[in-house]
Amino acid sequence: MNSFLQNIGILRDLLDLSLAILIVSRLARLLKGVLALRILAILSGLVALHLLARFFSLQTVRIIVDLILGSSVVGLAVIFQTDIRRAFATLARSRTEKDVEMSDVIDELVFAVAGLAQKKIGALIVIERAISVDSYLAVGTDIDAKVTSELISSIFLPYSPIHDGAVIIQHGKLTKAGCFLPLTQNLEVSKSLGTRHRAAIGLTELVDAVVVVVSEETGTASVIVGGKKTDVVDMPSLGKTLRRLVEPRWLK
Structure with missing residues:
Protein backbone atom coordinates (compact mmCIF):
# COMPACT_ATOMS: atom_id res chain seq x y z
CA MET A 1 0.00 0.00 0.00
CA ALA A 89 1.62 43.79 -24.01
CA THR A 90 1.61 42.02 -27.36
CA LEU A 91 -0.78 39.33 -26.16
CA ALA A 92 -3.16 42.04 -24.97
CA ARG A 93 -3.89 43.09 -28.54
CA SER A 94 -6.85 41.45 -30.21
CA ARG A 95 -6.33 39.04 -33.08
CA THR A 96 -8.47 41.16 -35.37
CA GLU A 97 -6.29 44.22 -34.89
CA LYS A 98 -3.15 42.17 -35.54
CA ASP A 99 -4.52 40.53 -38.68
CA VAL A 100 -5.66 43.83 -40.18
CA GLU A 101 -2.38 45.53 -39.27
CA MET A 102 -0.15 42.80 -40.68
CA SER A 103 -2.29 42.43 -43.80
CA ASP A 104 -1.69 46.09 -44.63
CA VAL A 105 2.01 45.77 -43.84
CA ILE A 106 2.38 42.73 -46.10
CA ASP A 107 0.61 44.47 -48.97
CA GLU A 108 3.04 47.38 -48.70
CA LEU A 109 6.03 45.02 -48.47
CA VAL A 110 5.01 43.04 -51.54
CA PHE A 111 4.47 46.22 -53.56
CA ALA A 112 7.88 47.56 -52.49
CA VAL A 113 9.68 44.27 -53.23
CA ALA A 114 8.05 44.09 -56.67
CA GLY A 115 9.31 47.57 -57.56
CA LEU A 116 12.79 46.98 -56.17
CA ALA A 117 13.16 43.64 -57.93
CA GLN A 118 12.06 45.12 -61.25
CA LYS A 119 14.70 47.83 -60.96
CA LYS A 120 17.34 45.39 -59.61
CA ILE A 121 17.79 47.39 -56.41
CA GLY A 122 19.11 45.28 -53.54
CA ALA A 123 17.07 45.14 -50.34
CA LEU A 124 17.10 43.42 -46.96
CA ILE A 125 13.86 43.46 -44.95
CA VAL A 126 13.58 41.83 -41.51
CA ILE A 127 10.18 41.01 -39.99
CA GLU A 128 10.44 40.27 -36.29
CA ARG A 129 8.23 37.52 -34.91
CA ALA A 130 8.18 36.06 -31.38
CA ILE A 131 11.89 36.52 -30.59
CA SER A 132 13.38 40.01 -30.42
CA VAL A 133 16.10 40.82 -32.97
CA ASP A 134 17.41 43.87 -31.10
CA SER A 135 20.36 42.04 -29.53
CA TYR A 136 21.68 41.01 -32.95
CA LEU A 137 21.59 44.36 -34.73
CA ALA A 138 24.57 46.64 -35.26
CA VAL A 139 24.61 50.36 -36.19
CA GLY A 140 21.19 51.32 -37.57
CA THR A 141 19.03 54.45 -37.58
CA ASP A 142 15.84 54.70 -35.52
CA ILE A 143 12.82 55.52 -37.66
CA ASP A 144 9.58 54.30 -35.99
CA ALA A 145 7.26 54.94 -38.94
CA LYS A 146 4.30 53.34 -40.66
CA VAL A 147 5.32 50.71 -43.20
CA THR A 148 4.76 52.01 -46.73
CA SER A 149 6.14 50.86 -50.06
CA GLU A 150 7.35 54.40 -50.76
CA LEU A 151 9.37 54.55 -47.54
CA ILE A 152 10.95 51.13 -48.07
CA SER A 153 11.81 51.92 -51.70
CA SER A 154 13.39 55.26 -50.79
CA ILE A 155 15.55 53.67 -48.09
CA PHE A 156 17.10 51.21 -50.56
CA LEU A 157 17.76 53.69 -53.38
CA PRO A 158 21.51 53.65 -54.20
CA TYR A 159 22.02 57.26 -53.12
CA SER A 160 20.41 56.70 -49.72
CA PRO A 161 23.02 56.77 -46.89
CA ILE A 162 21.42 53.70 -45.27
CA HIS A 163 20.68 51.60 -48.36
CA ASP A 164 23.33 48.96 -47.56
CA GLY A 165 21.80 47.84 -44.28
CA ALA A 166 18.56 46.09 -43.32
CA VAL A 167 15.22 47.62 -42.41
CA ILE A 168 13.53 46.17 -39.32
CA ILE A 169 9.78 45.74 -38.96
CA GLN A 170 8.55 45.19 -35.41
CA HIS A 171 4.91 45.01 -34.28
CA GLY A 172 3.72 46.27 -37.66
CA LYS A 173 5.98 49.34 -37.78
CA LEU A 174 9.25 50.12 -39.51
CA THR A 175 11.44 50.80 -36.48
CA LYS A 176 15.02 50.86 -37.82
CA ALA A 177 17.00 51.08 -41.05
CA GLY A 178 20.64 50.73 -42.07
CA CYS A 179 21.16 47.85 -39.62
CA PHE A 180 23.96 45.34 -40.04
CA LEU A 181 23.14 41.71 -39.28
CA PRO A 182 25.40 38.85 -38.14
CA LEU A 183 26.77 36.90 -41.12
CA THR A 184 26.29 33.15 -41.18
CA GLN A 185 29.28 31.00 -40.23
CA ASN A 186 27.78 27.93 -41.88
CA LEU A 187 30.39 26.53 -44.30
CA GLU A 188 27.67 24.71 -46.25
CA VAL A 189 26.10 27.98 -47.43
CA SER A 190 26.79 28.54 -51.11
CA LYS A 191 29.71 30.89 -51.77
CA SER A 192 27.74 32.37 -54.65
CA LEU A 193 25.41 34.11 -52.19
CA GLY A 194 26.17 37.76 -51.48
CA THR A 195 26.43 39.65 -48.22
CA ARG A 196 22.70 40.37 -47.98
CA HIS A 197 21.79 36.69 -48.24
CA ARG A 198 24.51 35.64 -45.82
CA ALA A 199 23.34 38.25 -43.33
CA ALA A 200 19.73 37.10 -43.67
CA ILE A 201 20.75 33.48 -43.13
CA GLY A 202 22.95 34.45 -40.17
CA LEU A 203 20.16 36.29 -38.38
CA THR A 204 17.53 33.61 -38.98
CA GLU A 205 19.89 30.98 -37.59
CA LEU A 206 19.68 32.83 -34.27
CA VAL A 207 16.07 34.03 -34.11
CA ASP A 208 12.72 33.17 -35.71
CA ALA A 209 12.54 36.32 -37.85
CA VAL A 210 11.39 36.27 -41.47
CA VAL A 211 13.76 38.04 -43.88
CA VAL A 212 13.01 39.12 -47.45
CA VAL A 213 16.03 39.67 -49.71
CA VAL A 214 16.13 41.30 -53.14
CA SER A 215 19.26 40.61 -55.18
CA GLU A 216 20.67 43.58 -57.03
CA GLU A 217 22.57 41.25 -59.39
CA THR A 218 19.59 39.20 -60.59
CA GLY A 219 16.57 41.21 -59.48
CA THR A 220 15.11 38.11 -57.82
CA ALA A 221 13.53 37.99 -54.37
CA SER A 222 13.79 35.29 -51.73
CA VAL A 223 12.39 34.56 -48.28
CA ILE A 224 14.73 33.27 -45.59
CA VAL A 225 13.54 31.54 -42.41
CA GLY A 226 15.51 29.33 -40.05
CA GLY A 227 18.64 29.72 -42.16
CA LYS A 228 16.86 28.31 -45.23
CA LYS A 229 16.45 30.29 -48.47
CA THR A 230 13.34 29.98 -50.65
CA ASP A 231 13.15 31.80 -53.96
CA VAL A 232 10.03 33.82 -54.70
CA VAL A 233 8.17 32.63 -57.79
CA ASP A 234 5.95 35.70 -58.10
CA MET A 235 4.62 38.52 -55.94
CA PRO A 236 1.22 36.90 -55.12
CA SER A 237 3.07 33.86 -53.75
CA LEU A 238 5.29 36.19 -51.70
CA GLY A 239 2.19 37.71 -50.12
CA LYS A 240 0.75 34.28 -49.29
CA THR A 241 4.06 33.12 -47.82
CA LEU A 242 4.44 36.20 -45.62
CA ARG A 243 0.86 35.96 -44.37
CA ARG A 244 1.45 32.36 -43.37
CA LEU A 245 4.78 33.06 -41.67
CA VAL A 246 4.09 36.25 -39.75
CA GLU A 247 0.81 35.18 -38.16
CA PRO A 248 1.45 35.45 -34.39
CA ARG A 249 2.47 32.00 -33.16
CA TRP A 250 1.01 32.40 -29.69
CA LEU A 251 -2.43 33.02 -31.20
CA LYS A 252 -2.48 29.88 -33.34
Whole structure:
Protein backbone atom coordinates (compact mmCIF):
# COMPACT_ATOMS: atom_id res chain seq x y z
CA MET A 1 0.00 0.00 0.00
CA ASN A 2 2.79 2.40 0.91
CA SER A 3 4.58 1.52 -2.34
CA PHE A 4 1.39 2.26 -4.32
CA LEU A 5 0.93 5.63 -2.64
CA GLN A 6 4.58 6.46 -3.25
CA ASN A 7 4.18 5.66 -6.95
CA ILE A 8 1.07 7.86 -7.12
CA GLY A 9 3.05 10.67 -5.49
CA ILE A 10 5.85 10.29 -8.05
CA LEU A 11 3.37 10.36 -10.93
CA ARG A 12 1.74 13.48 -9.48
CA ASP A 13 5.09 15.22 -9.17
CA LEU A 14 6.03 14.13 -12.69
CA LEU A 15 2.81 15.63 -14.07
CA ASP A 16 3.40 18.82 -12.06
CA LEU A 17 6.94 19.21 -13.33
CA SER A 18 5.94 18.35 -16.91
CA LEU A 19 3.37 21.13 -16.88
CA ALA A 20 6.01 23.49 -15.49
CA ILE A 21 8.39 22.56 -18.32
CA LEU A 22 5.62 23.17 -20.86
CA ILE A 23 4.94 26.63 -19.44
CA VAL A 24 8.64 27.53 -19.38
CA SER A 25 9.12 26.27 -22.96
CA ARG A 26 6.23 28.42 -24.19
CA LEU A 27 7.71 31.43 -22.43
CA ALA A 28 11.12 30.66 -23.95
CA ARG A 29 9.64 31.11 -27.43
CA LEU A 30 8.54 34.59 -26.46
CA LEU A 31 11.81 35.65 -24.86
CA LYS A 32 15.47 35.79 -25.82
CA GLY A 33 16.13 32.90 -28.17
CA VAL A 34 19.54 31.36 -27.45
CA LEU A 35 19.72 32.57 -23.83
CA ALA A 36 16.21 31.28 -23.14
CA LEU A 37 17.05 27.87 -24.61
CA ARG A 38 20.16 27.59 -22.43
CA ILE A 39 18.16 28.42 -19.32
CA LEU A 40 15.49 25.93 -20.36
CA ALA A 41 18.17 23.23 -20.71
CA ILE A 42 19.47 24.00 -17.20
CA LEU A 43 15.96 23.87 -15.74
CA SER A 44 15.32 20.54 -17.49
CA GLY A 45 18.48 19.17 -15.93
CA LEU A 46 17.38 20.31 -12.49
CA VAL A 47 13.97 18.70 -13.00
CA ALA A 48 15.62 15.42 -14.00
CA LEU A 49 17.84 15.62 -10.90
CA HIS A 50 14.76 16.27 -8.74
CA LEU A 51 13.07 13.13 -10.10
CA LEU A 52 16.18 11.02 -9.51
CA ALA A 53 16.54 12.34 -5.97
CA ARG A 54 12.90 11.52 -5.24
CA PHE A 55 13.12 8.05 -6.81
CA PHE A 56 16.26 7.11 -4.82
CA SER A 57 15.05 8.94 -1.67
CA LEU A 58 18.00 11.35 -1.63
CA GLN A 59 16.40 13.85 0.70
CA THR A 60 19.31 16.29 0.99
CA VAL A 61 19.82 16.49 -2.77
CA ARG A 62 16.08 16.91 -3.28
CA ILE A 63 15.90 19.81 -0.81
CA ILE A 64 18.83 21.59 -2.50
CA VAL A 65 17.37 21.12 -5.99
CA ASP A 66 13.93 22.30 -4.84
CA LEU A 67 15.49 25.44 -3.36
CA ILE A 68 17.30 26.17 -6.64
CA LEU A 69 14.13 25.61 -8.67
CA GLY A 70 12.13 27.84 -6.36
CA SER A 71 14.64 30.70 -6.50
CA SER A 72 14.98 30.37 -10.29
CA VAL A 73 11.49 31.81 -10.72
CA VAL A 74 12.64 35.11 -9.24
CA GLY A 75 15.83 34.99 -11.29
CA LEU A 76 13.94 34.45 -14.54
CA ALA A 77 11.59 37.30 -13.74
CA VAL A 78 14.56 39.64 -13.26
CA ILE A 79 16.45 38.48 -16.38
CA PHE A 80 13.47 38.62 -18.70
CA GLN A 81 11.45 41.44 -17.15
CA THR A 82 11.58 43.58 -20.30
CA ASP A 83 10.69 40.68 -22.58
CA ILE A 84 7.87 39.49 -20.32
CA ARG A 85 6.41 43.00 -20.27
CA ARG A 86 6.61 43.19 -24.05
CA ALA A 87 5.13 39.70 -24.50
CA PHE A 88 2.11 40.45 -22.31
CA ALA A 89 1.62 43.79 -24.01
CA THR A 90 1.61 42.02 -27.36
CA LEU A 91 -0.78 39.33 -26.16
CA ALA A 92 -3.16 42.04 -24.97
CA ARG A 93 -3.89 43.09 -28.54
CA SER A 94 -6.85 41.45 -30.21
CA ARG A 95 -6.33 39.04 -33.08
CA THR A 96 -8.47 41.16 -35.37
CA GLU A 97 -6.29 44.22 -34.89
CA LYS A 98 -3.15 42.17 -35.54
CA ASP A 99 -4.52 40.53 -38.68
CA VAL A 100 -5.66 43.83 -40.18
CA GLU A 101 -2.38 45.53 -39.27
CA MET A 102 -0.15 42.80 -40.68
CA SER A 103 -2.29 42.43 -43.80
CA ASP A 104 -1.69 46.09 -44.63
CA VAL A 105 2.01 45.77 -43.84
CA ILE A 106 2.38 42.73 -46.10
CA ASP A 107 0.61 44.47 -48.97
CA GLU A 108 3.04 47.38 -48.70
CA LEU A 109 6.03 45.02 -48.47
CA VAL A 110 5.01 43.04 -51.54
CA PHE A 111 4.47 46.22 -53.56
CA ALA A 112 7.88 47.56 -52.49
CA VAL A 113 9.68 44.27 -53.23
CA ALA A 114 8.05 44.09 -56.67
CA GLY A 115 9.31 47.57 -57.56
CA LEU A 116 12.79 46.98 -56.17
CA ALA A 117 13.16 43.64 -57.93
CA GLN A 118 12.06 45.12 -61.25
CA LYS A 119 14.70 47.83 -60.96
CA LYS A 120 17.34 45.39 -59.61
CA ILE A 121 17.79 47.39 -56.41
CA GLY A 122 19.11 45.28 -53.54
CA ALA A 123 17.07 45.14 -50.34
CA LEU A 124 17.10 43.42 -46.96
CA ILE A 125 13.86 43.46 -44.95
CA VAL A 126 13.58 41.83 -41.51
CA ILE A 127 10.18 41.01 -39.99
CA GLU A 128 10.44 40.27 -36.29
CA ARG A 129 8.23 37.52 -34.91
CA ALA A 130 8.18 36.06 -31.38
CA ILE A 131 11.89 36.52 -30.59
CA SER A 132 13.38 40.01 -30.42
CA VAL A 133 16.10 40.82 -32.97
CA ASP A 134 17.41 43.87 -31.10
CA SER A 135 20.36 42.04 -29.53
CA TYR A 136 21.68 41.01 -32.95
CA LEU A 137 21.59 44.36 -34.73
CA ALA A 138 24.57 46.64 -35.26
CA VAL A 139 24.61 50.36 -36.19
CA GLY A 140 21.19 51.32 -37.57
CA THR A 141 19.03 54.45 -37.58
CA ASP A 142 15.84 54.70 -35.52
CA ILE A 143 12.82 55.52 -37.66
CA ASP A 144 9.58 54.30 -35.99
CA ALA A 145 7.26 54.94 -38.94
CA LYS A 146 4.30 53.34 -40.66
CA VAL A 147 5.32 50.71 -43.20
CA THR A 148 4.76 52.01 -46.73
CA SER A 149 6.14 50.86 -50.06
CA GLU A 150 7.35 54.40 -50.76
CA LEU A 151 9.37 54.55 -47.54
CA ILE A 152 10.95 51.13 -48.07
CA SER A 153 11.81 51.92 -51.70
CA SER A 154 13.39 55.26 -50.79
CA ILE A 155 15.55 53.67 -48.09
CA PHE A 156 17.10 51.21 -50.56
CA LEU A 157 17.76 53.69 -53.38
CA PRO A 158 21.51 53.65 -54.20
CA TYR A 159 22.02 57.26 -53.12
CA SER A 160 20.41 56.70 -49.72
CA PRO A 161 23.02 56.77 -46.89
CA ILE A 162 21.42 53.70 -45.27
CA HIS A 163 20.68 51.60 -48.36
CA ASP A 164 23.33 48.96 -47.56
CA GLY A 165 21.80 47.84 -44.28
CA ALA A 166 18.56 46.09 -43.32
CA VAL A 167 15.22 47.62 -42.41
CA ILE A 168 13.53 46.17 -39.32
CA ILE A 169 9.78 45.74 -38.96
CA GLN A 170 8.55 45.19 -35.41
CA HIS A 171 4.91 45.01 -34.28
CA GLY A 172 3.72 46.27 -37.66
CA LYS A 173 5.98 49.34 -37.78
CA LEU A 174 9.25 50.12 -39.51
CA THR A 175 11.44 50.80 -36.48
CA LYS A 176 15.02 50.86 -37.82
CA ALA A 177 17.00 51.08 -41.05
CA GLY A 178 20.64 50.73 -42.07
CA CYS A 179 21.16 47.85 -39.62
CA PHE A 180 23.96 45.34 -40.04
CA LEU A 181 23.14 41.71 -39.28
CA PRO A 182 25.40 38.85 -38.14
CA LEU A 183 26.77 36.90 -41.12
CA THR A 184 26.29 33.15 -41.18
CA GLN A 185 29.28 31.00 -40.23
CA ASN A 186 27.78 27.93 -41.88
CA LEU A 187 30.39 26.53 -44.30
CA GLU A 188 27.67 24.71 -46.25
CA VAL A 189 26.10 27.98 -47.43
CA SER A 190 26.79 28.54 -51.11
CA LYS A 191 29.71 30.89 -51.77
CA SER A 192 27.74 32.37 -54.65
CA LEU A 193 25.41 34.11 -52.19
CA GLY A 194 26.17 37.76 -51.48
CA THR A 195 26.43 39.65 -48.22
CA ARG A 196 22.70 40.37 -47.98
CA HIS A 197 21.79 36.69 -48.24
CA ARG A 198 24.51 35.64 -45.82
CA ALA A 199 23.34 38.25 -43.33
CA ALA A 200 19.73 37.10 -43.67
CA ILE A 201 20.75 33.48 -43.13
CA GLY A 202 22.95 34.45 -40.17
CA LEU A 203 20.16 36.29 -38.38
CA THR A 204 17.53 33.61 -38.98
CA GLU A 205 19.89 30.98 -37.59
CA LEU A 206 19.68 32.83 -34.27
CA VAL A 207 16.07 34.03 -34.11
CA ASP A 208 12.72 33.17 -35.71
CA ALA A 209 12.54 36.32 -37.85
CA VAL A 210 11.39 36.27 -41.47
CA VAL A 211 13.76 38.04 -43.88
CA VAL A 212 13.01 39.12 -47.45
CA VAL A 213 16.03 39.67 -49.71
CA VAL A 214 16.13 41.30 -53.14
CA SER A 215 19.26 40.61 -55.18
CA GLU A 216 20.67 43.58 -57.03
CA GLU A 217 22.57 41.25 -59.39
CA THR A 218 19.59 39.20 -60.59
CA GLY A 219 16.57 41.21 -59.48
CA THR A 220 15.11 38.11 -57.82
CA ALA A 221 13.53 37.99 -54.37
CA SER A 222 13.79 35.29 -51.73
CA VAL A 223 12.39 34.56 -48.28
CA ILE A 224 14.73 33.27 -45.59
CA VAL A 225 13.54 31.54 -42.41
CA GLY A 226 15.51 29.33 -40.05
CA GLY A 227 18.64 29.72 -42.16
CA LYS A 228 16.86 28.31 -45.23
CA LYS A 229 16.45 30.29 -48.47
CA THR A 230 13.34 29.98 -50.65
CA ASP A 231 13.15 31.80 -53.96
CA VAL A 232 10.03 33.82 -54.70
CA VAL A 233 8.17 32.63 -57.79
CA ASP A 234 5.95 35.70 -58.10
CA MET A 235 4.62 38.52 -55.94
CA PRO A 236 1.22 36.90 -55.12
CA SER A 237 3.07 33.86 -53.75
CA LEU A 238 5.29 36.19 -51.70
CA GLY A 239 2.19 37.71 -50.12
CA LYS A 240 0.75 34.28 -49.29
CA THR A 241 4.06 33.12 -47.82
CA LEU A 242 4.44 36.20 -45.62
CA ARG A 243 0.86 35.96 -44.37
CA ARG A 244 1.45 32.36 -43.37
CA LEU A 245 4.78 33.06 -41.67
CA VAL A 246 4.09 36.25 -39.75
CA GLU A 247 0.81 35.18 -38.16
CA PRO A 248 1.45 35.45 -34.39
CA ARG A 249 2.47 32.00 -33.16
CA TRP A 250 1.01 32.40 -29.69
CA LEU A 251 -2.43 33.02 -31.20
CA LYS A 252 -2.48 29.88 -33.34
